[in-house]
Amino acid sequence: MRPSRIPTAQLGRLLALAFAFVLTLGFFAPQSRAASTTPAPAGQPSSRAIPVPKSAEVPKDGRPTPGAADTAPDAPKAGATRPAPAPQPKQLRSAPSAVDAAAACDFSTSTGSALVQQVKAASLDCVNSLFNLSGTQAQRTFAEAQLVTVANALRDGAAGYNGTNSASTGQLVLFLRAGYYVQWKYPDAVGTYNSPLQSAIRGGLDAFFATPHAKDVTQANGETLAEAVTLIDSAQENARYAGVVKGLLNSYDSSYTGAMWNAVANTRTVIERGTELPAFIAALQADSGFSTAMAGFVTRNSSMINGGDLATDIGIQLGGLLNFPELKAQVRPLVKDLVNRYPLVGATGPLTMNLAWFAEKRDTGNCSFYGICDLPTRLVPLVLTINHTCSPSLRIRAQQMSTEELAATCASLANQDAYFHRLVRDRGPVSGDVNTALEVVVFDAYYDYSLYAWSIYDIETDNGGMYLEGNPNTAGNQARFIAHEASWLRPSFQIWNLNHEYTHYLDGRYNMLGDFDAGMSTPTVMWVEGIAEYVSYSYREVRYDDAIAQAAKGTYKLSTLFDTTYDNADQTRIYNWGYLAVRYLLQLHPGDVDTLLGYYRAGNWAAARTLLTSTIGTRYDADFATWLAACGTGNCGSLPPLQAPLCTGADVRQFDQNCRRDNANATTGNYSYSFLYLPAGVRTLTITTAGGTGNADLYYNGGSWATTGSYLARSTNAGNGETLTISNPPAGWVFFSLYAQQGFTGTTVTAQY
Structure with a gap:
């Protein structure tokens, strides 16, 4: 992406763009450039760091990433409901039923006691299918009066609950869950839910949780209890039943298996989405034992921690409570204990790094309290265990790379360096540029990048990597590209975003005077991104199918592409069309490219702009259109053999x-x-x-x-x-x-x- 340094306020928009854009994969994958000042020491923000696109092929990872578990302090509007988690096949044991299956699954014509009896007589699979209702059938089945009737039946039957589903309590709870889900999904069809249902659902859940057998640690009770815990969140009664959640967290031990485990696991949803409700936060503020129960659940069950487990999730939810000023006093010491109790790497890494993220981002300025001010310094030797020097101008810091992979990466970049110089025919670095060396940081996978790079380099990680150019005129500046392996392509070893980014480093050092902001004083994006795409594809001898497909469409005139900026263009125009424009100019008008680069190297941005918009102007538009038509069929032509620039020394030897x-x-x-x-x-x-x-x-x-x-x-x-x-x-x-x-x-x- 753009090799610039921008205000933080614009970063979110670029992240959204990054998600929207997917580029072709490759060992030296053609992605984008970003730039920043050298990352600051721990505790000091590293500004002007720009993300590059994230691959859509990154495999989903069940382990949490820092920031992903962040919570929103704004409650939904009054009367709004949220969906229950997507329904799963039920394992509750149904009461015997002689009702015809087709008739049993149509509840749209039943009301009152007939509805209750029909729900109780239906199979659980039948009731589970109601999550898919829509339209008129959804309205008739789940109108507020229908749910009030079933909630009252749950209340009235709770006194006789014996810890099994013999009285079809599970069907009643599941019907209510389905109703809330469908009403959230189709509010216009179903209609609103108001105070009558709130009173009824509270009565039903009050009665169920009060019955002694609701606490039975058995598979039979767990099957209904697990659904009832989820219903707490479906009805947005998270605050009212915070005590139920706390009790489950405190009582859990190794005897909670099967469905009882599910019941405890479902508290995660009640906590996570409860933080969207002011009443839930108020309930936690009034009962500090709730956050203590969360911390205790983690420490008592640390043996289950593997990175994607319930203890990790509950611990991270505890860290999320730092979002709320009224909870910080009770939560701070608990988070401090957990973030320092477990290792920063390995199975406990997701827990500790998420907690560190919340401590740093949601309790800013208190790193000394948590003992994490030196966290970046501690992480580097633990995570980036490989420090390999390719040459005086190139170093690799990696989490895990073999000797062969390091050698191949060094050799390929060295050869790309020579290729680049032959292509642009430069005479050395631009005046004042002291970016003599690039550090390439390679995490083992996208997950590791997202888990650790935010702390080590103080960057956003919801992207495909970041290029930090810094100020090329400052002595001691370290240009750095932070990347990760394309783990989804293994066993093939490939580094995501590498070659495009390396081209940006070379282009900035040898073609563009000053820092990136200077280069963006006039529209230069066509060249900046186009040359990076062109070098990446042509050097690797990879066909750029996406760009060729765009050529066939003939969307843009060459003169229009001269005006491309990051603000007026989408990803296709920036990358695909930048590549096409630069390739056309290099192949058919190399003299104009030499003139253009002469202006760029001198920092004469106005002269470069005049060359493009006035001297060239629309002169090549018709020829460009002809070239595009041929390129769209795969006949894009080729450059003449590349030559290195002439040596300049007076001694011809x-x-x-x-x-x-x-x-x-x-x-x-x-x-x-x-x-x-x-x-x-x-x-x-x-x-x-x-x-x-x-x-x-x-x-x-x-x-x-x-x-x-x-x-x-x-x-x-x-x-x-x-x-x-x-x-x-x-x-x-x-x-x-x-x-x-x-x-x-x-x-x-x-x-x-």
């Missing part, structure tokens, strides 16, 4: 990083000598020769002139097409030469590292 010398020549039996100074840490040096006449052989030597009698490597093909790749060459001066087996002229020599 001297080479610099990633440059070429043309017109090398020597008579038969003689040499064309060259030399190159290498910094420490170079992993790969590649020397190539091509073109011209005659037959030149290539020789390389590490510390002295290269000759046929003194060399470390050679390439002696027929003609002038020679290549040498030297792994881990020594720092300092190295030497290579072309020996004329047959006199040669007009040969191009290129050195890249």
